[in-house]
Amino acid sequence: MEIPYEVSARPDTGLYNAKIGIWLFLASEVMLFGGLFSGYVFLRIGAQPGYWPHGLLNVPVGMLNTLVLIASSVTVVLAWASLKMRQFTQYKIYMAITIACGLLFLIVKLTYEWPAKFHHFGVYIKKEALAKYEPYLGNSYLLAKGLAQRVEITGDLENPEAYNDPAVKEYDIRMDAVNAEPANPESDRPTFWPRPLSEKVAKIDKADVDYASMFFPRHSAYFGAYFLITGLHGLHVLGGLIVFTYFWLPVGADLYKRNPEHLANRIEVAGLFWHFVDLVWIFVFPLFYLL
């Protein structure tokens, strides 16, 4: 039995069923990501000066991933166009490139970006102890320039046992450049190329610390939102890849042999989902990496 309007358009709407379905689904996705972005903006505006992290993400890598997603959006629409023109070999090539781009995006995210965060460490200094750590915070310099104060010292934790052992009274942090040279004008604003970790090690008394954490979601509202939104986005990329791979395998060729227009419609629907995933990233990139 054939399902009506699976390939051809319904006379009243002018659309085939799957297209209606995907747009309704995308409408629900707008509300999902809209709610998360809305929460992010709320948290950010409500953050006290100096307590919203800046420059902790790798901009060139984020930019590379943005370009990779844009390239995949082009190739997926070209894969669909190839099917409409009945060029199956072209479709396979463009779809293979799309899948490769999606995989590259996930590999960069999961094997480089996220693990780099999990190895990084930060301590928020108590207000009454800020003066003691002035050589690492440079707040008098920032105040003179009218910039927001710094309250966090970040870098690599040299004595990892300090993280969980209450008997260890100090954190030894090999500092990021921003804390190693807090009065250097280069530290005023985040830079495009990440500055290398300094050789300087700061000894931070645990009694002076308000809160300490690796760059996990619990580190701050910023990282909580970052991991939630990029994680959810990553799951969407994975979902898209599974669908694309399914139609790239012989299943797609069989469907093409039976009815090429049916495969073109399936790719159009999957492509609409993929473009939406790209569209979400277009907002994620500036909000988390640049601003």
Add this chain to the structure above:
Amino acid sequence: MEPTHEHSHMPDHDVAHHVNRHVKGYWMVGGLLAFCTGLTVAFSYVNFGSQKANIVVAMILATFKAGCVAAIFMHLKSEKWTIYRFLLITIVFALGLFLLTSLAFQDPIRLN
């Protein structure tokens, strides 16, 4: 029942011609999006006077890019009215969601 003429492996010449005309445009939009990404990054290191101004500039560019993706890649430029109706309702609800969030800033209770 599905019409049988759609099972053809020969392209419908009108459709193929119509799609083929757009292929160059897809490449150009891709290039434009990549250029705008570079512009967004470059502008983020320019001081527009305040953090708010920088956010506005970045969001204008992001909205333009999103508009290109929606209009060209998702074919919203020439879509059926049913889809536009879905999207209009979605926009109304999404704006309502943002309004609810912004109302939190009108809360007169101050904790600190």
